Amino acid sequence: MKVIDMRCRPAFLHDFFGATPGSTANETARWLNRRVGTRGDDEHYARSRTQEGFLAEVREAGLSKAVVVGRHTPAQHLPNDLIHRVTHGYDELLGIAGVDPQLQGHAAVDEAERAIRELGLAGIDIEPGFGVPARHPDDPVYFPIYEVCAQLGVPVFLMTGPTTPDLRFNDPAPLARVAQAFPTLPIVCYHGYWPNAAQLIGAAFRYENIHVVPDMYLFLPGSQAYVDAANGFLADQFLFGSSYPFRPIRQSIDDFLHLGFQRGGTRQGAIRQRSQVIQAIELTLGLAAVVGKLEWARRTLILEQASWRAGPPCCLPCLHPAKAKVLAPECRASATIGTLFTSSQDLLNARPVPPQRLPARLPQRVRPPGRDHRRGPHRPCAGR
Numbered sequence: 001m002k003v004i005d006m007r008c009r010p011a012f013l014h015d016f017f018g019a020t021p022g023s024t025a026n027e028t029a030r031w032l033n034r035r036v037g038t039r040g041d042d043e044h045y046a047r048s049r050t051q052e053g054f055l056a057e058v059r060e061a062g063l064s065k066a067v068v069v070g071r072h073t074p075a076q077h078l079p080n081d082l083i084h085r086v087t088h089g090y091d092e093l094l095g096i097a098g099v100d101p102q103l104q105g106h107a108a109v110d111e112a113e114r115a116i117r118e119l120g121l122a123g124i125d126i127e128p129g130f131g132v133p134a135r136h137p138d139d140p141v142y143f144p145i146y147e148v149c150a151q152l153g154v155p156v157f158l159m160t161g162p163t164t165p166d167l168r169f170n171d172p173a174p175l176a177r178v179a180q181a182f183p184t185l186p187i188v189c190y191h192g193y194w195p196n197a198a199q200l201i202g203a204a205f206r207y208e209n210i211h212v213v214p215d216m217y218l219f220l221p222g223s224q225a226y227v228d229a230a231n232g233f234l235a236d237q238f239l240f241g242s243s244y245p246f247r248p249i250r251q252s253i254d255d256f257l258h259l260g261f262q263r264g265g266t267r268q269g270a271i272r273q274r275s276q277v278i279q280a281i282e283l284t285l286g287l288a289a290v291v292g293k294l295e296w297a298r299r300t301l302i303l304e305q306a307s308w309r310a311g312p313p314c315c316l317p318c319l320h321p322a323k324a325k326v327l328a329p330e331c332r333a334s335a336t337i338g339t340l341f342t343s344s345q346d347l348l349n350a351r352p353v354p355p356q357r358l359p360a361r362l363p364q365r366v367r368p369p370g371r372d373h374r375r376g377p378h379r380p381c382a383g384r
Helices: 024-035 044-049 051-060 080-087 107-117 140-152 173-181 197-206 215-219 224-230 249-257 267-278
Strands: 003-005 063-069 093-098 124-126 156-159 187-190 210-213 282-284 293-295 298-302 318-320 325-327 337-341
Touching: 024 044, 044 051, 051 063, 051 249, 063 080, 080 093, 080 107, 093 107, 107 124, 107 140, 124 140, 140 156, 140 173, 173 187, 173 197, 173 210, 197 210, 197 224, 215 249
Parallel strands: 003 063, 063 093, 093 124, 124 156, 156 187, 187 210
Antiparallel strands: 282 293, 298 337, 318 325
16 A cells, blocks of 8 residues: 655654664553554564664555654754654655744754755755744744745645643644735644644634644544544545554554545545546755756555445545645545555645756845734735
């Protein structure tokens, strides 16, 4: 089975992921596995304490891509050069950089630019709620990061969820202001702001550049709203993630298939998505340091030993890794047959800037102080 896992990291990256057997951090990793429904061995990730073991996990799960996410917070730092070393040269792996403008100041902008242009990483992760002090994503300190990502044509990945130290900062409302101010910037929400699923879905309804990755929280109480929304208007804004090592990859895929996902929305919408998929195109993956191009096209697969009910089964979300946009194509198969499409025609209005067109140095923009600049141009919804 071909699928892209949007949140998948090896245990060896950090003690927090279970790198050291017998440690307190490893016990925490095992505890979290039990909390999110891991069946069987709660230390299943032990194999990924080596690079070779992690690659074996990814390959045996049938992933076409595993997205390895960097982090930069006061409590945990996964350097971008480490993410580059872990992912570079492996077709199955894709890296996301992490920056913290609170800690790094303007150097965070320089580092974000370096990570994309030189290291070939595919996006930037920020974690406002995990900062010191904790902040919301619409805090002005993060706006230079949004600007550089918009200029480079790469998505921003946002850490959310119930592990936010102060749960008042697990609030999707400030995210809507960022989406309004940067309408062409793809914003990917890890953990889907769970348990505030309805609030995030409401923001994503209004702003199509908000993308939802509930990952391991998709399988917990209160998450049916994600499924219902993905079966309708959220179909092309919904992404799959296992959150490995905190949940087994294969189990997450199997559980996903039984949650009740269907082809999205109306018949016309499904046909429109299918027509976009058929139009395979080439996009540059990353920027200056990325070698080669990937041509994404339709793929057909057989889902073995899947017990589908009558009617069209769902298919797993597929993502162009550089653009973080899911396509939920039409599935017409029955019994154990499903069709999975992968296409680079996912964000036609926000494709990456080719390296040769980039300026030697991105211009720096200084926004005036105050609140108005955060809201962006007023765009009335006209009652929609």
